Amino acid sequence: MKTVFRIAASLLVAALAGCAGLVDKPVRATLYDFGPGRVTPAAAPAPQATRPALVLADVDAAGALDGSAVLYRLGYADDHQLRPYAQARWSASPPQLVRQRLREQIGRDRIVLNPGEGAALARSGGLLPRALRIELEEFSQFFSSPTESVGLVRLRATLLENTAGGEKLLAQRDVVVQRPAPSADAAGGVRALSAAVDAAADELVQWLAQVP
16 A cells, blocks of 8 residues: 555656646746947037037936836727736836937037036036926827837926026927837837937927027
């Protein structure tokens, strides 16, 4: 009888081991960003063409937009609901990625400073630079149908003048950009959102150049 029990126990252990081998390993989420951006050094602008330095504050965003999920909306079903892709994540939060790309684009014709560096510049005898604040209000892949979608970016830009009496509002602009997604999935949404951010950055560069 003991021999029978030993054989049965061995068979049970072997069966459990076989089942364990059939269990799928957890699938890691795919990480996305906006791509490498400029891959060659930018030519330094001529001194006379360089615009005044600008402090770019951290980009503000609320709720789910400040996380790492790649989000989408089903406009044909319920466009009030933000849905996350299960196996897709941003390598950093959208506000961080947006700020990085804005700094790169704006920095093509002027010095872009981090918060706190402007005060150091003033202490060294330089002029206190203007500050640009960005609020990220929408950042999602918007589906108008199961097969058609766009990367939708909406932000508000506020340009401030630093004076001895505090900050003074100079100008404000709302930017809404959408770019078509090449595929109806997370990868397509990421490409569309990246293109939309680039277009929004170009629009901000032109706007900043027009503000006296």
